[in-house]
Amino acid sequence: MVQPDLQTVRLSNGKEITVHTHLFINNEFVPGHGPLIETINPATEEVICSVHSADEQDVNAAVNAAATCFKDTWRKVAPAEKARLINKLADLMERDRDELAILDALDNGKAFTVARDVDITDSIACYRYFAGWADKIHGKTIDTTFDKMCYTRHEALGVVGAVIPWNYPTMMAAWKFAPALAAGNCIVMKTSEITPLPAYKFAALVKEAGFPAGVVNIITGYGHTTGNYLSGHPLVSKMAFTGSTATGRKVMESSSTSNLKKLQLELGGKSAQIVCADADLDQAAEWACGGIFNNHGQSCNAGSRILVHESVHDQFLELFIKHTKAMIKIGDPFEEDTFQGPQISKAQFDKILNYIEIGKKEGAVVSYGGKRWGNKGYYIEPTVFTNCHNQMRIMREEIFGPVVAIAKFKTIEEAIDIANDSDYGLAGSVYTTNLDTAITVTNEIKTGTMWVNCFDVFDQSTPFGGYKQSGFGKELGKYSLQEYTQVKVVKILRSSKI
Amino acid sequence: NTGLFINNEFVTGAHTIDTINPSTGKLITSVQAAETEQVNAAVDAAEKAFYGGWKQSNPRERSRLMHKLTDLIERDAEDMAQLEALDNGKPFGFSYAVEIPLVLSQLRYFAGFCDKLHGKVIETEGKLSYTVHEPIGVCAGIIPWNVGALMLAWKVAPAICCGNTIIVKTSELTPLSALKIAALVKEAGFPPGVINIITGYGPTAGDALSRHMKISKIAFTGSLPTGRAIMKAAAETNLKKVTLELGGKSPNIIFDDVEDLDKAVWYSLNGIFAIGGQICFGGSRLYIQEGIYDAFLEKFKAMAAARKVGDPFNDREAEQGPQVSETQLKRVLSYIESGKAEGATVYHGGVRKGDTGYFIEPTIFTDVKPDMRIMKEEIFGPVVAITKFKDEKDVIAQANDTTYGLAAGVFTSSIKRAITVSNALEAGTVWVNCYMQVDSNSPFGGYKQSGLGRESGEYVLQDYTQVKAIKINIGL
Numbered sequence: 001m002v003q004p005d006l007q008t009v010r011l012s013n014g015k016e017i018t019v020h021t022h023l024f025i026n027n028e029f030v031p032g033h034g035p036l037i038e039t040i041n042p043a044t045e046e047v048i049c050s051v052h053s054a055d056e057q058d059v060n061a062a063v064n065a066a067a068t069c070f071k072d073t074w075r076k077v078a079p080a081e082k083a084r085l086i087n088k089l090a091d092l093m094e095r096d097r098d099e100l101a102i103l104d105a106l107d108n109g110k111a112f113t114v115a116r117d118v119d120i121t122d123s124i125a126c127y128r129y130f131a132g133w134a135d136k137i138h139g140k141t142i143d144t145t146f147d148k149m150c151y152t153r154h155e156a157l158g159v160v161g162a163v164i165p166w167n168y169p170t171m172m173a174a175w176k177f178a179p180a181l182a183a184g185n186c187i188v189m190k191t192s193e194i195t196p197l198p199a200y201k202f203a204a205l206v207k208e209a210g211f212p213a214g215v216v217n218i219i220t221g222y223g224h225t226t227g228n229y230l231s232g233h234p235l236v237s238k239m240a241f242t243g244s245t246a247t248g249r250k251v252m253e254s255s256s257t258s259n260l261k262k263l264q265l266e267l268g269g270k271s272a273q274i275v276c277a278d279a280d281l282d283q284a285a286e287w288a289c290g291g292i293f294n295n296h297g298q299s300c301n302a303g304s305r306i307l308v309h310e311s312v313h314d315q316f317l318e319l320f321i322k323h324t325k326a327m328i329k330i331g332d333p334f335e336e337d338t339f340q341g342p343q344i345s346k347a348q349f350d351k352i353l354n355y356i357e358i359g360k361k362e363g364a365v366v367s368y369g370g371k372r373w374g375n376k377g378y379y380i381e382p383t384v385f386t387n388c389h390n391q392m393r394i395m396r397e398e399i400f401g402p403v404v405a406i407a408k409f410k411t412i413e414e415a416i417d418i419a420n421d422s423d424y425g426l427a428g429s430v431y432t433t434n435l436d437t438a439i440t441v442t443n444e445i446k447t448g449t450m451w452v453n454c455f456d457v458f459d460q461s462t463p464f465g466g467y468k469q470s471g472f473g474k475e476l477g478k479y480s481l482q483e484y485t486q487v488k489v490v491k492i493l494r495s496s497k498i
Numbered sequence: 499n500t501g502l503f504i505n506n507e508f509v510t511g512a513h514t515i516d517t518i519n520p521s522t523g524k525l526i527t528s529v530q531a532a533e534t535e536q537v538n539a540a541v542d543a544a545e546k547a548f549y550g551g552w553k554q555s556n557p558r559e560r561s562r563l564m565h566k567l568t569d570l571i572e573r574d575a576e577d578m579a580q581l582e583a584l585d586n587g588k589p590f591g592f593s594y595a596v597e598i599p600l601v602l603s604q605l606r607y608f609a610g611f612c613d614k615l616h617g618k619v620i621e622t623e624g625k626l627s628y629t630v631h632e633p634i635g636v637c638a639g640i641i642p643w644n645v646g647a648l649m650l651a652w653k654v655a656p657a658i659c660c661g662n663t664i665i666v667k668t669s670e671l672t673p674l675s676a677l678k679i680a681a682l683v684k685e686a687g688f689p690p691g692v693i694n695i696i697t698g699y700g701p702t703a704g705d706a707l708s709r710h711m712k713i714s715k716i717a718f719t720g721s722l723p724t725g726r727a728i729m730k731a732a733a734e735t736n737l738k739k740v741t742l743e744l745g746g747k748s749p750n751i752i753f754d755d756v757e758d759l760d761k762a763v764w765y766s767l768n769g770i771f772a773i774g775g776q777i778c779f780g781g782s783r784l785y786i787q788e789g790i791y792d793a794f795l796e797k798f799k800a801m802a803a804a805r806k807v808g809d810p811f812n813d814r815e816a817e818q819g820p821q822v823s824e825t826q827l828k829r830v831l832s833y834i835e836s837g838k839a840e841g842a843t844v845y846h847g848g849v850r851k852g853d854t855g856y857f858i859e860p861t862i863f864t865d866v867k868p869d870m871r872i873m874k875e876e877i878f879g880p881v882v883a884i885t886k887f888k889d890e891k892d893v894i895a896q897a898n899d900t901t902y903g904l905a906a907g908v909f910t911s912s913i914k915r916a917i918t919v920s921n922a923l924e925a926g927t928v929w930v931n932c933y934m935q936v937d938s939n940s941p942f943g944g945y946k947q948s949g950l951g952r953e954s955g956e957y958v959l960q961d962y963t964q965v966k967a968i969k970i971n972i973g974l
Binding site for chain 1: 618620621622623625627629630714722725726727729730732733734736737739742744901916920921925926927928929930931932935937939940941942943945946947949950952955956957960964965966967968969970971974
């Protein structure tokens with residue numbers, strides 16, 4: 001007996017909701033042929049329900065649906081109509097904002113209020129931003145020689161594959177869907193098997209908005225099976241991947257052995273926040289706190305290293321801990337005042353606690369937190385390590401949890417060197433009131449985003465993406481359109497002389 | 499000069515490689531070759547140069563140096579063209595009148611761009627948000643043997659323009675013109691380590707470059723299998739950015755409403771037989787509409803038959819020289835055999851010319867079927883496969899039925915057909931009523947498995963810079 005698509009799920013407050021559990025292909029919810037995968041509520045450690053996953057046959061079906069739709073339908077739809085559909089989708093997400101937020105909170109463990117006010121709100125803004133680009137994707141005319149008419153077209157790629165992580169289920173989907181659709185592509189997206197539920201609710205809205213069948217296809221499954229079939233598929237012209245650096249390598253290798261599909265990788269980070277002696281320390285402490293503890297530390301751009309000028313270290317630390325205590329209320333995701341919910345899974349929970357042990361063994365000092373919180377759910381206290389140096393594993397390896405490592409520096413040159421002494425280069429910040437320091441430091445750090453006197457401030461219009469082994473390619477902003485188009489130049493000769 | 503050009507000096511390599519004159523099969527000279535140790539030395543030099551002042555160099559100074567280098571190449575253009583003709587076998591006239599001028603125009607185009615690399619200011623709430631387009635750092639270029647001097651320019655020009663330093667590995671088959679340019683790099687006054695030029699084998703020196711942890715970007719022009727290997731190597735090491743310009747099996751479509759038949763024949767013929775067919779965008783599949791088929795084929799065959807194949811030095815009339823090496827000669831001849839074995843008709847040519855040197859007659863196959871190897875695989879020789887077609891829709895499907903997507907040609911006098919067909923073709927460049935028109939300011943690169951990224955034009959700057967977004971809180 002195949003598990004039916006709709007399943008009833010009970011929330012911790014007693015409320016019941018209905019969720020889709022089948023694959024979304026060609027505007028229909030269809031059974032998958034991969035194994036049933038249980039999705040766990042990280043706040044209770046209990047199974048929410050099982051979902052269908054995609055095997056190779058299902059991936060083929062999804063890709064073929066997208067390819068057929070692109071060829072026969074989607075590429076012929078006028079850009080303004082594409083914009084209208086994307087805006088309609090945003091309207092429906094707005095209508096069902098709470099329901100989407102409930103699913104993000106339930107499946108991921110983030111606070112419902114955060115899911116509603118940050119994740120879903122920003123996702124809606126992302127769709128609206130890119131809807132506006134759909135009819136503004138311009139080629140150029142290029143004056144080469146007098147006898148030629150030469151122009152470029154920025155064409156859609158066709159079928160785009162996307163693999164997204166579990167840390168911002170709805171928002172990571174938006175960052176891929178929005179530019180891909182605006183640029184005229186059809187998509188097959190594999191969600192994380194850890195957080196499959198939100199995207200299936202979103203899928204129902206895609207159909208309701210009126211997108212032709214096959215434009216958006218959403219499946220789930222394991223990376224090494226489902227993800228792998230997608231990365232290697234000959235009809236997929238591009239893979240957009242957000243996740244670990246280790247898996248990013250596999251996606252790139254897969255492209256090299258299959259059809260050299262275009263790639264975009266958004267990988268890990270170990271971003272440094274630099275606090276200068278002339279910083280407004282209280283402000284810096286507040287921003288820095290959010291910079292590491294937002295989303296329970298489960299952000300690729302988390303400011304997980306804080307470098308503080310030795311003259312203000314102790315003062316900063318005191319303020320940092322003060323803000324941590326004030327800001328970080330740990331609790332059930334559905335409680336109104338919860339800031340921090342549980343970590344995503346047992347595996348992550350164990351990994352983070354292990355890093356805390358490693359930090360202690362390496363000689364760092366736990367100045368705050370350092371333990372599990374409560375005895376049910378994967379909760380970990382916000383944890384502050386001091387007395388760190390940049391060769392420690394807790395300063396070099398991505399922990400992906402609410403653990404920050406604080407080190408001192410003497411000169412700004414030293415801080416820059418420490419910040420750059422990493423294989424990663426995703427984000428970073430500097431806190432200073434001095435103009436020269438701000439410009440110099442932002443110029444010198446090898447990273448894709450630098451915040452000055454703030455952290456984690458995102459806009460739909462500014463590009464986001466890493467240097468070095470944090471990946472390549474940009475999301476958000478006009479820059480991301482380059483990732484979802486290919487350039488054709490047409491050169492027409494009109495003279496009759498050879 | 500025959501050394502490895504590292505840090506503005508010609509130095510000894512790990513061993514030497516002989517370079518052969520393909521017109522005679524005889525040795526020209528031996529050059530120094532790099533292995534891992536020399537690659538490391540080149541990377542060190544490039545890295546030191548980048549952080550030692552080049553990264554902060556004034557863009558106008560970069561521009562001045564690029565212009566100076568270009569002027570020197572222009573001064574020595576005849577020598578350069580002769581080296582290309584000697585080492586590669588292409589006619590001197592082609593190198594002097596076509597290739598070297600393109601080298602000059604590419605360098606001058608990008609010399610003019612150095613101080614025009616703009617980021618953006620983006621309106622966001624409570625902040626000053628802006629982007630800067632920074633140099634990537636140490637870049638590598640691996641270039642092929644067909645138009646060595648031009649490929650060197652296509653890698654060096656945008657890399658230097660954007661403030662990077664670079665190591666270029668030339669093909670071990672045609673190292674000489676690049677080494678001549680190397681001497682001019684020093685004469686122009688580039689600081690040591692900014693431009694390094696080495697040669698070596700792909701599996702050793704090329705692999706070392708692909709895997710080097712301090713190279714942040716690699717640009718490769720060459721074969722598809724090597725392109726895959728480079729991407730794989732990047733995946734296994736530091737995820738360096740990879741751009742690839744690979745092979746092609748480009749379709750050239752002649753409609754029966756072509757305006758000027760003689761012109762179409764001339765472009766089509768040169769579009770496949772230039773440089774002995776050793777061009778990535780060669781129009782190697784020729785589709786002729788049935789109404790014009792006989793007339794076109796007669797003129798095409800006549801022009802092929804009249805084509806002068808000979809030693810580019812001893813025969814100044816030669817329009818086509820030898821294939822670059824014995825290996826390539828054998829490869830092309832074996833494709834000709836496969837065409838015959840699969841049932842295609844040799845309409846003209848189909849044989850080696852002479853016993854010395856690697857010359858092949860311009861070869862025309864007719865009665866071809868889409869699944870023949872000569873229709874599917876890149877031959878990289880003077881061999882064209884001709885298909886008769888009925889209608890537009892059918893020929894577009896046939897033209898697109900390939901894993902490649904580098905270029906295409908369309909000959910028609912109808913504006914509607916020109917635009918409709920060029921829109922439908924899955925190719926990075928579509929030429930209408932011409933072929934092989936290369937300009938330094940328009941982008942060049944492949945769809946599908948012909949590659950990733952674009953060269954020339956403003957588009958290439960994206961691949962030689964990295965974007966940083968900076969957001970300064972002024973009111974949050």
